[in-house]
Each structure stands twice: as C-alpha cells, then as structure tokens.
Amino acid sequence: MQGNQAMTEGAIYAGARFYAGYPITPSSEVAEICSRVMPKIGGIYLQMEDEIASIAAVVGASLAGAKAFTATSGPGFSLMQENLGLAVMGEVPCVVINVQRSGPSTGLATKPAQSDIMQLRWGRHGDQMVIALCPATVRECFELAVRAFNLAEKFRIPVILAPDEIVGHMRENFAVPEPGELEVIDRRGPSGPVDRYRPFAADGDGIAPLAAYGGDYVFHVTSSMHGPDGYSNNDPANAAWRVEQLHRKIERHLDEIVMTRRYDTDDMDVLLVTVGATTRSGRAAALEARRRGIKAGVLQLLTVWPFPDREVAALAERVRSVIVPEMNYSGQIAGEVQRVLGGGTDIRKVNSYNGQIITPQDILKAIVADSPCGPI
C-alpha cells in the first residue's frame, strides 16, 4: 500500500466522511481515492475550485458535525493558511494532509523536501498553535492519520499530517488494522439545555464541547475575538483568556500529543534527531556506525509540533554529539533542537535542498567526523 493511500484509509478508519480538495502532486492520490470511496460509504467528495475553497469547505463540514479533511502540497498549503487560522480561532477540528515537496513556490513539484516545518507551525498570522505529525513508514501514515483525527476532535484544533514526498509515494507491505484495533475518538458534544450552550466555555481540560450546525444547539462562530458564547468581544481580559486558552489546551496535554520513537538510544554517544523519511536514512546510518564501533541512536519526532522539547533534552544530555539531518537548507528542525539545548551544545547539521534524498552515507560521514577517533 502507498503512503498516500494509507493516510486516506486511516482517515476513513477514524471516521472521516467528508473530503474537499484540489489535487496537487504529490498528494493527488488522496483526492483520487476519496473520489472513489467516499460516495460508497455515505461520505462526500468535493472537488473544489482551489485550495482556499477546499479548506473553507472542510471547516464548514466540520462545524456541521463531520470528520473532515483535505490534502495538498506546498503551494496549496500556503493558500490554506488564512482559513486554517479561522479553524484555530473557531476551534474547529479538521485534518490537513500536506505532502511536502521541494520549493520555494512550485519548485520541484515531484521531488521531496522537509522545508515546510516552520510553515506548519507559523504559517498563520497571530498567536496560535496547531498540531503537526510526520510519518516515516506506510504503517505510520495509517496510524498517524487515525491519531490526527483523534487529536483534532479531542482538542478542537487543526492537525496537519505532513509526510515528505518520499513517504507519501512510497509503497510498503502492511496489514491494515482491524476495526477496533486502534482507538478512535469522537468529538464531545454538549448535553445541557440548548439555551445555555456556550461553544467556547472551556472546562477544566481547556476544551469546550462542540455542537453540530443543523441540530438543536444554535451557536455563532466568528474569526474575530469572541467570548465564551461565540459573539464578538473586544474586552482585553477576554482576549487574553482566549489566546491563553488556545495555547493551554495543547500545552496542558503534551503527554497525549507528543509522540516520539527511539532506536538504540539506551547506550548511545551520538544522537540523531529525525523526522519523516530522513528517519530511515538515520536508522541505517546509526546501524552502520555501530558496526564501526560508534554508538549512535535515533530519536524520531512523530509529533513535530508542539516540538518535543522534553524528549530531545532528555536524550541530548546523555550524548557527546547531536546530529540533525533534514531536507531543507536552513536547518528548521536543527534550530529548534538548538533552542532546546541552548547555545552551549554544538549541533551538526546534514542538509539536502536539491530534491534529493539524504542517504545513510551522508549522515554516516557526519557521525564519523564527530568521532573522537576522527574519520574511520
């Protein structure tokens, strides 16, 4: 099964029944499969006129109660930012698949990159947070798609699933989980009297129940600053509460949201911090380094936003050197690792920004260069 197909099937497994999108390489298979499957399972497939309309339709469908998603790549993801901001502000659950390709602009349309890492986090204006997940295998494509919907529905937030082109287009054998095998979380609706419903009155967990348009609960959603009742509110205290709440609902649940995977990290001297396909290059490099007597391990960031600060810090303090391989020029992940570790720690960057994959050999060179014995 292909990565793009696994994400689509994972979405359907999680209960997604609404897809609106505008096909773009290297994500088009998601639209193609949804166009065939959605009508057969009581879902809706909408081919929209562009990506702005696509995300608008997804936000609307979600407010009407559907688990909704879209898929795109760099140029389309840029167009979606404004309405993604609306989804953040309106606390509308939704999933956006962004299969990362080489940029800037239309760039190398068929080639991979990991250069949207900062856009995932900061693409929208204003102070806000979203969740972003990066798979490295076809199995992870499926599992993280399910997870993306669970997190979106539970925390009323857009979740971005962002494989690189390699993972989106890669095919691997894997057994599709049986119904019930993976946890599926549905959004919590209101239960009190209809005239008392306040769609943004966060409870102790920081999340308000969400009613569906068309039901008994009539409510208002606006992109402007609003109070617990959903109506415009310019009071400074209210604005501060809203901005804090949009952050706190994530910050208070990091244990649930931040996922990492460790490979050979128990006794390591060299730590590789990786996301997406680069994880596979890193794991192969670490295994080869161990054959040459250098104890290397890999920390894979399945959740890239919120950034796994604690996990990176905990492992980095035990090692001699930290290496961050990533498919971009500026070291978008390396910069975050540096922020977490402080100025005193040297981080070695391994970057590729020509549409070509980082090979295990590229990373191995960085590992041996940092070895006290020098190049082997």
Next chain:
Amino acid sequence: MKANQGRYEIILAGSGGQGLVLSGMMLAEAAILEGKNTVQTQSYGIASRGGLSLAEVIIDDREIIFQQVQEPDVVLALTEESLERYQALAGQGVPVFYDTTLARARSGANLFGHPFTRIASELGNSASVNILALGALAAACPIVKTESLEMVIRGRFRKEAAELNMKALRMGIGLVRGA
C-alpha cells in the same frame, strides 16, 4: 547474481508512461505473496509522458530500513537515456536488461538486450511492454517465482486485459528460458 539470497534490490528505469511503477508494484506484490517485506519507491519528473522515470523495489526477509536501492542486484532499462545511466553497473557484475527497440544495442558482459517494445507491439499492445520485460527479469533472476507474478496478474486484471498481460508475461519468460 547469487541464488536464494534474502534481499534483492531492483531498479526499473525508462520514461514516463511505460508503466514501470506498475511493474515495480507487481514485482513487490509477488514478493508479498511469498511472505517477503517490500518497499517500492519512484522518481519522475513533472511530465506525465517522457522524461526519466524510475521505480525501485527492495525485497527482504527482514525489516527494510532505508527505502532506496543502494546496491542493485538487477536493472531493467527501457530507454536509451536510462540505459546510459545504468550500463556502467554491468561492468560491476550487475545484470542489466534493456530494450533494443528503444535503446542502441550494446555488447558486453551482463548486458542483455531484447526488443521488448517490438515484441509487445506484435502481441497486440505495446503498453504491455512493462509486463513482458518483467517476465524476462523474473525468469532470469530468482527474485520471485513466475507463478507469483501470474497470481498478481490474475488479481489485478480482468478478462481480456488479464489474458493479454498473461501472454506478455509468458512471452517475456520465454525470451530468457526459450519458449
């Protein structure tokens, strides 16, 4: 090529539209039927027809960590451009199968030319060249059983298409084993 090794790395190269990604998928599916792990990746340009197009397949008894081919065990090249890119591997002992309809014929160790596209056209559909060439590859190298490929064809195609592709596969096998 060693017989019965646990891991195979295969490169299928040509131009967009020749169906090489499908060949790679079918080869991987045949290996899955035999209980192997597989990874198939692809690389192509922005044109849907023409340009260098590449499918890579790795088949392994064990977990496949890095997803790209690093040490190919066999190469199929269906165009002159793709053959130029990979023919040097023949000198290193890697069997390179290529299409003499679309690439200039060469002599040399480990270079195996067959007029795949011409034969596919004579069979009735030049589009079956990918499956014909896959048959030749599978017959020459013990990557998967040809019976597994036949099962994949039966599962993927119906009626006339299944028949035509089965004929193409067997013709490809016959090119190597002697029909």
